[in-house]
Amino acid sequence: MRSFPYQTAGKPDLRSPGRYLLWLAGAQRGTLLVAILYGAVWTLCQAFTPFILGKAIDQGILPGDFGRLAFWVGLLVALTLVQSVSATLRHRASVSNWLQAAYRSAQTVGHKVTRSGDALPRKFSTGEVVSTTASDAMRIGEIFDVAARLAGSLAGYLLVTFLVFQTSWQLGLVVLVGVPVCGAMLLFVIRPLQRRQKEQREAAGKMTALGADTVAGLRVLRGIGGEHIFVDRYRERSRETQLAGNKVAYSLADLDAVQVLVVGAFSVAFTWIGALQAVSGQIEAGQLVALYGYAVFLVSPIRTAADAVSRFIRAHVGASRIIDVLATPSAVHDADTTVAAPAAPSALLDVDSNVVVAPGGLSAIVSGDPDESAGLARRLGRFEDAVLREAQVHWGGQALHMMPLREVRARIVVSDAEPQLFTGTLREGLDPAGRHSDQKIMEAIAVASASDVLDGLEHGLDGEVTEKGRGFSGGQRQRLTLARAVLTEAEVLVLVEPTSAVDAHTEAKIADALRRTRGTQGNTTVVVTASPLLLGAMDTVVFLKDGKLHSQGTHRQLLDTVPDYRAVVVRGEGMDGHGTDADGTAEDAALSVDAAPGVGHANTNGGEK
Structure with a gap:
C-alpha cells in the first residue's frame, strides 16, 4: 500500500x-x-x-x-x-x-x-x-x-x-x-x-x-x-x-x-x-x-x-x-527572500500611492476607480511580487516582497471581493486548520452577522457546504467568508468590499461588530469600501485619486471638506434604486452616517442586495 x-x-x-x-x-x-x-x-x-x-x-x-x-x-x-x-x-x-x-x-x-x-x-x-x-x-x-x-x-x-x-x-x-x-x-x-x-x-x-x-x-x-x-x-x-x-x-x-x-x-x-x-x-x-x-x-x-x-x-x-x-510563472515566490518580517506590529507603506497604514485600529480605502483601491489591497497582501518590485510596499521599513511568504501569509490576510467556499462541513470551511473551539467560531459568525445562515443548516456547524457554497446566496457566502477572515485573527486583515451583497440593516450590524472586536484588540483592519455605514465606523479613511493619496481623515471630515470624496460615496447610494429618500435624494442618506455605525442607511429593503 x-x-x-x-x-x-x-x-x-x-x-x-x-x-x-x-x-x-x-x-x-x-x-x-x-x-x-x-x-x-x-x-x-x-x-x-x-x-x-x-x-x-x-x-x-x-x-x-x-x-x-x-x-x-x-x-x-x-x-x-x-x-x-x-x-x-x-x-x-x-x-x-x-x-x-x-x-x-x-x-x-x-x-x-x-x-x-x-x-x-x-x-x-x-x-x-x-x-x-x-x-x-x-x-x-x-x-x-x-x-x-x-x-x-x-x-x-x-x-x-x-x-x-x-x-x-x-x-x-x-x-x-x-x-x-x-x-x-x-x-x-x-x-x-x-x-x-x-x-x-x-x-x-x-x-x-x-x-x-x-x-x-x-x-x-x-x-x-x-x-x-x-x-x-x-x-x-x-x-x-x-x-x-x-x-x-x-x-x-x-x-x-x-x-x-x-x-x-x-x-x-x-x-x-x-x-x-x-x-x-x-x-x-x-x-x-x-x-x-x-x-x-x-x-x-x-x-x-x-x-x-x-x-x-x-x-x-x-x-x-x-x-x-x-511553466506559468507564479505571482509570488520565496526565491529572493532576504529580509525578516518585523517582530512587532508595524506600519505598512505603499510607495506607489503614498498610503501609510498605521498599526492598530480600523482604516478604510476609498477611490473613484474601484480597481485602484483593489490594487492597493492586493499590494498590501503581496499578491504579485512583480508588481511589488515596481511599486514597493514596505512593512516596518523593509520591502514586503523580500520577506518570507509563509510569515506574510500568516500575519497579513486579504479577504477578496469574490468569496470562495469549499466542499465539506461548515466548521472545516470556516476553520480549515481546526485551531478554534466552536464558541470561537460562533463569535466570528456573530461578527459577520451570519447566525441566520447557521440556523438554516440542519446540522449546524456540521452541515455540509456544497461546492463553492452554491447552496447559499451571494450575501450569505459573503458573510461566511467574512467570518472565516475574522477567525484567522490576522495581525493585518484586509477586507475588500465585505458587505457589498448584504442589506443595510445587516451591514450596520457588521460595521458595529467590527469596531467592537477588531477595533479594540490592537490588530490592524483595512476595509476597501465606499459604503457610508462602514466608513462611519472607521478610525481613518484614505481617499485615492488617480491612484495617489489625495486626502485622509474621518468619514465626516472628508464629507465636509473633499467634494470628490463626497461624490464617490454618494454615487454608490444613488445607483441601485434603494438609496433615495422621499425627495429622490441620496446625499442626505450618506451625510447622516457618522461614527456611530448603527445609524440608518438609505437601503432598508431588509434583504440582501
Whole structure:
C-alpha cells in the first residue's frame, strides 16, 4: 500500500514533454524497473514455449522417447507456472506505475495551483486546469503502463530472432528485418493519429472549460434567463469535440486494420518459407511447429509497439498541457527572500500611492476607480511580487516582497471581493486548520452577522457546504467568508468590499461588530469600501485619486471638506434604486452616517442586495 500524496521528487523538468516524462520515470524508477523485469520474464516464457514444443515433437514424439517427452513436457509446465506468476506481478507493477505517474502529475499541478497566486486563473480557465489532472495526468500514466510490455516484447523479439537463426539463417533474417519493417509501416497511420488526438484534446479542454464556467454562473444565468444561450454554446462545443473524437476513432480503426494486414502478411510469409524448408528437408517437423509458434508470438511485439506509440502520442499531448500549466510563472515566490518580517506590529507603506497604514485600529480605502483601491489591497497582501518590485510596499521599513511568504501569509490576510467556499462541513470551511473551539467560531459568525445562515443548516456547524457554497446566496457566502477572515485573527486583515451583497440593516450590524472586536484588540483592519455605514465606523479613511493619496481623515471630515470624496460615496447610494429618500435624494442618506455605525442607511429593503 502506497501513501498519498507522495514525497516531492524534486523540480520537474519542463524543457519539453519528453523530458517531463523522463523526470516522472526517474521519480518512480524502482517500480518501473521491477515492472520491466517481470515483463521481460513473462514475454521470454512465451517466446520459449514454441521452442520447447518443437523439441518435444522432434526428440520425444517422433522417435517415441517417453523420457525425453516427459522432460520437455515438465519443462513446459514449469515455464507456464513462471509465466503465470510473472504475468500477475507485471500487471500489478504496471498499474502501480500508471497510477504513480498520474497521481504525481496531479499532485504537481495541485501544488502549482496553490502556490501561483492568481497567475493561473489569468491564463487558464478553471476547466482547463481541471482537465490537466482529470484527463492529461491519466494519459501520461498510460505510457508507464505499457512500458513493461514494450520492454518484454523487445526482449522476446531478440530471443526469437536468436532461436530462429539456430534453425535457419534465412528465416532469422526475415525475423530480424521483417519485424522492424512492419512496425515502420504503421507510422504512416500513426502520424495523422497524433495530429487528430491533439485536436481532440484541445476541443475537449474548451468544452470542459465552458462547462465549468457555466455551472459556476448557473445561478446568475437563471436569474437573467440566459441559460439557454450557454446551453447552445455547450452543445456546439460538445459537437465539435464529438467530431474530433470521431476523427481519432477513424485513425484508430485504420491503425487496427493496418496491424491485422501487416502482421498477417508477415505471419503468412514467414510460415510459408518455413513450410518450404520443411518440405525440402532443411528443417524437421518439430522445428516447423516451432516456427509457426514464433510467427504467432511475433504478432504481439508488433502490436505492442504500435500500442506504445499510440499511447506515447497521447502522453506527449497530455505532458504538453501540463507543462503549459507548470511553466506559468507564479505571482509570488520565496526565491529572493532576504529580509525578516518585523517582530512587532508595524506600519505598512505603499510607495506607489503614498498610503501609510498605521498599526492598530480600523482604516478604510476609498477611490473613484474601484480597481485602484483593489490594487492597493492586493499590494498590501503581496499578491504579485512583480508588481511589488515596481511599486514597493514596505512593512516596518523593509520591502514586503523580500520577506518570507509563509510569515506574510500568516500575519497579513486579504479577504477578496469574490468569496470562495469549499466542499465539506461548515466548521472545516470556516476553520480549515481546526485551531478554534466552536464558541470561537460562533463569535466570528456573530461578527459577520451570519447566525441566520447557521440556523438554516440542519446540522449546524456540521452541515455540509456544497461546492463553492452554491447552496447559499451571494450575501450569505459573503458573510461566511467574512467570518472565516475574522477567525484567522490576522495581525493585518484586509477586507475588500465585505458587505457589498448584504442589506443595510445587516451591514450596520457588521460595521458595529467590527469596531467592537477588531477595533479594540490592537490588530490592524483595512476595509476597501465606499459604503457610508462602514466608513462611519472607521478610525481613518484614505481617499485615492488617480491612484495617489489625495486626502485622509474621518468619514465626516472628508464629507465636509473633499467634494470628490463626497461624490464617490454618494454615487454608490444613488445607483441601485434603494438609496433615495422621499425627495429622490441620496446625499442626505450618506451625510447622516457618522461614527456611530448603527445609524440608518438609505437601503432598508431588509434583504440582501
